[in-house]
Amino acid sequence: MAIEDVLADLKKKIEEKVPDNTTITSVEFEGPQLVVYTEDPKNFADNGQIVRTLAKTLRTRIVVRPDPKVLVSPEEAIGKIKDTVPKDAVLSNFHFDPDVGEVVIEAEKPGLVIGKHGETLREITKKIGWTPKVVRTPPIKSRTVKNIREFMRTNHKDRKEILKAVGRNIHRECTSKDHWVRVTSLGGCKEVGRSCFLLSTPESKIMIDCGVNVGSDDNMTPYLYLPEVQPLNQIDAVVITHAHLDHQGLVPLLYKYGYEGPIYCTSPTRDITTLLQLDFIDVAAKEGKKPPYESTNVRDALKHTIALDFEEVTDIAPDVKLTFHNAGHIIGSAISHFHIGDGLHNVVVTGDYKYGPTRLFDPAVNKFPRVETVITESTYGASSAVQPSLKEAEKNLQQIIKSTLDNKGIVLIPAFAVGRSQEVMIVLEDAIRRGIIDDVPVYLDGMIWEATAIHATYPEYLNNNLRKLIFQKGQNPFLAECFKPVDSNELRKKIIEDPHPCVILSTSGMMNAGPVMEYFKAFAPDPNNTLVFVGYQADGTLGRRIQKGWKEIPVSSKNGTEVVKMNMGVEVVDGFSGHSDRKQLMEYFKKMKPQPERVFTEHGDERSCIDLASSLHKKYRLETRALTNLETIRLV
Amino acid sequence: MAIEDVLADLKKKIEEKVPDNTTITSVEFEGPQLVVYTEDPKNFADNGQIVRTLAKTLRTRIVVRPDPKVLVSPEEAIGKIKDTVPKDAVLSNFHFDPDVGEVVIEAEKPGLVIGKHGETLREITKKIGWTPKVVRTPPIKSRTVKNIREFMRTNHKDRKEILKAVGRNIHRECTSKDHWVRVTSLGGCKEVGRSCFLLSTPESKIMIDCGVNVGSDDNMTPYLYLPEVQPLNQIDAVVITHAHLDHQGLVPLLYKYGYEGPIYCTSPTRDITTLLQLDFIDVAAKEGKKPPYESTNVRDALKHTIALDFEEVTDIAPDVKLTFHNAGHIIGSAISHFHIGDGLHNVVVTGDYKYGPTRLFDPAVNKFPRVETVITESTYGASSAVQPSLKEAEKNLQQIIKSTLDNKGIVLIPAFAVGRSQEVMIVLEDAIRRGIIDDVPVYLDGMIWEATAIHATYPEYLNNNLRKLIFQKGQNPFLAECFKPVDSNELRKKIIEDPHPCVILSTSGMMNAGPVMEYFKAFAPDPNNTLVFVGYQADGTLGRRIQKGWKEIPVSSKNGTEVVKMNMGVEVVDGFSGHSDRKQLMEYFKKMKPQPERVFTEHGDERSCIDLASSLHKKYRLETRALTNLETIRLV
Ligand SMILES: [Zn+2]
Ligand SMILES: [Zn+2]
Ligand SMILES: [Zn+2]
Ligand SMILES: [Zn+2]
Numbered sequence A, B: 001m002a003i004e005d006v007l008a009d010l011k012k013k014i015e016e017k018v019p020d021n022t023t024i025t026s027v028e029f030e031g032p033q034l035v036v037y038t039e040d041p042k043n044f045a046d047n048g049q050i051v052r053t054l055a056k057t058l059r060t061r062i063v064v065r066p067d068p069k070v071l072v073s074p075e076e077a078i079g080k081i082k083d084t085v086p087k088d089a090v091l092s093n094f095h096f097d098p099d100v101g102e103v104v105i106e107a108e109k110p111g112l113v114i115g116k117h118g119e120t121l122r123e124i125t126k127k128i129g130w131t132p133k134v135v136r137t138p139p140i141k142s143r144t145v146k147n148i149r150e151f152m153r154t155n156h157k158d159r160k161e162i163l164k165a166v167g168r169n170i171h172r173e174c175t176s177k178d179h180w181v182r183v184t185s186l187g188g189c190k191e192v193g194r195s196c197f198l199l200s201t202p203e204s205k206i207m208i209d210c211g212v213n214v215g216s217d218d219n220m221t222p223y224l225y226l227p228e229v230q231p232l233n234q235i236d237a238v239v240i241t242h243a244h245l246d247h248q249g250l251v252p253l254l255y256k257y258g259y260e261g262p263i264y265c266t267s268p269t270r271d272i273t274t275l276l277q278l279d280f281i282d283v284a285a286k287e288g289k290k291p292p293y294e295s296t297n298v299r300d301a302l303k304h305t306i307a308l309d310f311e312e313v314t315d316i317a318p319d320v321k322l323t324f325h326n327a328g329h330i331i332g333s334a335i336s337h338f339h340i341g342d343g344l345h346n347v348v349v350t351g352d353y354k355y356g357p358t359r360l361f362d363p364a365v366n367k368f369p370r371v372e373t374v375i376t377e378s379t380y381g382a383s384s385a386v387q388p389s390l391k392e393a394e395k396n397l398q399q400i401i402k403s404t405l406d407n408k409g410i411v412l413i414p415a416f417a418v419g420r421s422q423e424v425m426i427v428l429e430d431a432i433r434r435g436i437i438d439d440v441p442v443y444l445d446g447m448i449w450e451a452t453a454i455h456a457t458y459p460e461y462l463n464n465n466l467r468k469l470i471f472q473k474g475q476n477p478f479l480a481e482c483f484k485p486v487d488s489n490e491l492r493k494k495i496i497e498d499p500h501p502c503v504i505l506s507t508s509g510m511m512n513a514g515p516v517m518e519y520f521k522a523f524a525p526d527p528n529n530t531l532v533f534v535g536y537q538a539d540g541t542l543g544r545r546i547q548k549g550w551k552e553i554p555v556s557s558k559n560g561t562e563v564v565k566m567n568m569g570v571e572v573v574d575g576f577s578g579h580s581d582r583k584q585l586m587e588y589f590k591k592m593k594p595q596p597e598r599v600f601t602e603h604g605d606e607r608s609c610i611d612l613a614s615s616l617h618k619k620y621r622l623e624t625r626a627l628t629n630l631e632t633i634r635l636v
């Protein structure tokens, strides 16, 4: 059936289900959802059940939009919204988009604008005609979140066209008589750094992640020239599991090379991805390297991004449904569940995950409606890779900080902007609030503050404890007074030139660049100070050299190279990883419901991948295999 | 380097090596070889060593051709050739091709035209300027061989252009920094019937076989739509292991779908392939089915075919060298050895093979300069699939024939045109000559006689015994008086209507069609006659039903369906297979030199493939795997 006929057919079915006095102007696909335009939005607002019933019978996600002629003026609408919503919601901004009949309402407490079961929202709809969409007023001003929201508004016309094309593509007819599922490993197998898979059927092609190996010039890029992914414009969708560069760093390259389709990820992943991609090309340029793509490609990617929530079943191709589940690794990190065909096969791609509770996140999900094949990360897959518990790690860190502060020393913690920094922040805030360590300033330098602002924007992606603290007790730990963003060169200069006991969290995590180097040069000579590593230090990095005990450290400075005398203490605190350790990886599969038939390992060095595959086979009798790059394996 | 520069460079190097008074007009690639045009062909003819030295230093195959201006007239040339060649050679035909400066000489004994180490040929070259090429005068007139030779002559201009393009493509520069080898299974894995593989590197793509599953409408065709082989015009070469339809039946389809490159196979494979492809579309048309391609596609394939001899190392892509070795399965059947990169990897694709001597062929080759990966057929791979020896089979067959003839009965043997028919013919000729069975006529009907004529054209592809018999003793068993081709409807009618004791070999081998049905209808009611099966009868065929003991056989006739009363004796003689049985398959790998690292099994039902893979792993500690269609596996 041609797509126009499909739409006409859907319109007829909808008209049969809605109340008699309801005029349906038109229906159109928009990304994975079906948009119903009506002159009587009130009829839908009155009865929240209609939309749910329609979605169920038509087996697609449904959005109702007012026909333009029933919209009241923006001024009038703002007045009515303010009348309807309780004061406590604190409305901060409105944006009207007449093309889609939408008004975006920024509120400090979006829940109050939505109301119980969406009651308040329906009330608003009835009064103004416009479809209200609610977003949170960022409690800490995030430049990234602000820019992205503005970008989406500015480009709403382009986006409307993109979503229409995507929607029609998803709902095209299936044509093949064959039924099979294949997975191609394009990168990230028996290695960490350029994760990229292709899931394909006779109907469709889905790319999962497209990372960059920043540590390797020769093997930086996934094998995007393979025929399985060529031409790139025949790919139906790109799915990003989470915002680390080894999973999304080269997604903009796909647009440079001709991809024109959608990207699916969670909202926090979208925002941090954009932040890190722009930083990635910025750093490359500063190092005198030619970045693999331009900022225009990053914007292209953003324009094509469709944000999904956890547990939301979404059609992303004629025969593929995607559902994201919490992965517990960093904010927005998702385990991707693919349901292929009509019950033909189910594939779970874990991305990076933590199967254990942390200060920030719930443990990774391992219960699915169905699952036959799992592709799992194996960072700590080696049988020796057991890590201390988070509790031990926290105690250890607190102890180190306490004794340094007791000696009037300064604690310097190199950390990645996203993930471990926020975990350590929560630990420090907790320790300071309870008086376990002194109430000293905790300086945040590099992109850490910006990343924290994004965390604060999406508390629904944090764990239950943290959400309760923020929503019910009004205690957002990220807003605690101890945290001082280093937002100017002057402040950094002051901290260095007039040193007082404090804790400094700064990028980069492996000390190969970034503001951490300024602090290091200043504080290394004093034996009262302590350098604390909370993350993995790769071979060849300055961090690794310091761990090895180097006492004279050559670092680059304005005048070439200077040598830093290393007198400060060095401590390594293991256990803060966002990855499951060996025990957690094994437990993840032991407790997985239902038991999968087959597990493929990737994202780890060769030994870790092989070791985990072999243990899972021996212990749980699963068919397993350590994947190799450049293979295409048939799943069914 | 651009190809023009490569050629200029080669020309310079050649000029440095040839005697001073030699003018090199030009050099050009032609298929896998380099053609050197000279005004002084005598200088090369005088010194056979020059060409060998050049080939060695330039690492490519070299052909020397006279510049057109030094050619004598065809009439004069024929005279000089006749003067030079001994009478015993029996020259039957000449064809001059001024474009390439070649004269094709047909002789009954080509060896006498060539002379010791090519001496006579060089003598001829010196006298006439033209480059002589010698082919055998077919001792039995083969319509196929004659048509193919004529076709090649008629299309020599096209062929020249094709070979030039192929040559330039083979000698293009390598550009990728990556080094890997992959194999894609497009058909014939865990099944028999549509063998098709793709071998690929970052530089090139080689397809091996492209068979048809004549027994299945749904799974008739290999998965040619896979991205790994698309677009087809990016494939560098197609290699055909042997002339059975399950290995070559859909090669013409590749040309229909846009492939434009060369086909490599042996000369007998080329001829029989053409014969069977034309028959295949003919049969389809007669059955009222739409054939998958037209005869024009068959001719296209033929025009692009480059015949190679066994043990000839040939560049077929910038980074791939192909060498054919005897497979012992049917005439011209080859085991393909691929040397990839500069010592990077060696892959052997066996095709179908017989690791054991037969009346016609030497056992399959299993000694290679190097081999890491083997892809092996597994027809009799199941541990239970041990066959009687050929000796037992022959005795058995002779016994059955003898006692039938003693009863004045007729022996009817359904057989495939190519392979088993000729094997049985040799057995019968031998038995009649020795007086073991009576000197009755042996009628050959269907395509058997034509296939036999092709065998007689290429005795160098038969085993040592047979070659000796033909060349040294002048006893070509295929020319024995007992064999009577049924070359007219009148003769067939006479055999049927005036029956005398005799043996009839007729297609089709499984009794689903062909002239065998006429004989069957006539001779089935008489209990003195015997039906002897020497080949496998697949499920659903009439042959299988008869083996099961059906006594009333419905067969189609002019007036719809008639029922044949089955009174004749039925015998099954196992052991005439052209495939290695289970024991021979295991032995083949036990004695392979050097030992490969890994063996993939295919071409067998699922159990046979898995059973063989598992036994090879357990017994010889090889890494093994039963391949699945639709996979791409990385070899290195
Ligand atoms: Zn990660
Ligand atoms: Zn990762
Ligand atoms: Zn065969
Ligand atoms: Zn075969």
Ligand SMILES: [Zn+2]
Pocket (backbone or CB within 6 Å): B617
């Ligand atoms: Zn084993």
